[in-house]
Amino acid sequence: MPQQTSCSTSVSLTTPSASYEIVIAAGLLNTLEKRLLKLTNGKLPKVFIVTSPEIWGLWSKTVLSSFKESPTVLFLPPGERHKRMASVESLAQQLAESGADRDSLLLALGGGVIGDITGFLAAIYMRGIRYVQLPSTLLAQVDSALGGKTGVNLLAGKNLIGSFHHPLAVLADTNTLATLPPAELRAGLQESIKSGIIYDAKLFRYMEQNSEAILSGDPAALTRVVTASVRVKADVVSKDERESGLRMILNFGHTLGHAIEAATGYKKLLHGEAVGWGSIAATYVSLHRGTVTQKEADRIIATILMYGPLPRFTAKAEKLVALTSSDKKTRSGKRAFVLAKGIGATEIAFDVTDAELLTAANEMLSLMKSQTT
């Protein structure tokens, strides 16, 4: 496989509890040990890599070539349904049996599932150890690897167990995107469209106008999307680490998106695909509230569908609305709902009713039925 190297971009993220860099470049994994040494003041502790057999099969040679002494590798099977407490317990047991101590360093090599689980494991193993994110999916590079949200799902809902625990650094090697299945690339791009809708009209326009280059995996186009998306998330998280206000906007499309994932047993859709449908529903709510015009809503929905196809699923609108009750943006019975305000801004509404959500969910389901693919 031809591997590219390039100049790197570094975005800083500083919150009251952590300060770190998100480095975006091709070829970062080739010099991993050197980079980890810098992060640990020249004294590399015991290193444990958490990954899946598939990712390791593709990337172990590159990763291991940078190490003088091979790290211990712990495996998780792929898939959202493994993002649960049983996986965390099993990994913690393996860490203990392999002699991991409070100085040990975990590396999360994979997508958002590996990243969320490894981050949570790092948050609770011996009451907290260090970890580095090595995101290998588009979604993880643009969203899940940064910001410190870690955790696992319950059958009752998405990410209902977790903690805020930031990585020492995020090293996003854009070469890894070359081996990513196209459906995973498209799903991840839904989170970047979200970032454009909520915060960065320029990113949205770039994605609206350059879908061919982006979807074909053109490295320059992907790097531009990754960098712009990381800037959006880093800026938002720097201003509101614990989601007491502004950070809620990163949840645009997730109120119904998470409900779709739960309603389909975390099996039918990828997270990004559920966010795509959820963003369409959130756009309908915004349209009926008048925070976006018909023209803006059309552009948002057309761009989301451009990065599809979004898979069909079977669920009643009523069930989806009922499932939104376990949303973490609901506090003391008040549901916060993120509306698009034009393109590039948002408004958080606390009075969106079940009836409004039901109308939007039905419109989204009708649109799904009208799609040919």
Ligand SMILES: NC(=O)c1ccc[n+]([C@@H]2O[C@H](COP(=O)([O-])OP(=O)(O)OC[C@H]3O[C@@H](n4cnc5c(N)ncnc54)[C@H](O)[C@@H]3O)[C@@H](O)[C@H]2O)c1
């Ligand atoms: N913590 C956060 O802030 C945050 C943000 C967004 C999403 N998430 C979470 O992220 C998860 C979704 O992450 P995802 O979309 O990365 O899915 P994923 O982690 O399931 O990875 C997708 C698939 O791609 C494979 N893969 C990974 N890298 C590869 C590569 N380079 N080449 C080939 N195959 C590769 C994986 O084995 C897996 O099968 C969800 O659980 C979601 O809730 C968390």
Ligand SMILES: O=C(O)C(=O)C[C@@H](O)[C@H](O)[C@H](O)COP(=O)(O)O
């Ligand atoms: O980082 C955030 O904040 C987000 O909301 C990013 C989302 O894309 C992501 O799916 C996140 O995991 C959702 O978090 P949750 O707290 O709503 O479960």
Ligand SMILES: [Zn+2]
């Ligand atoms: Zn998400």
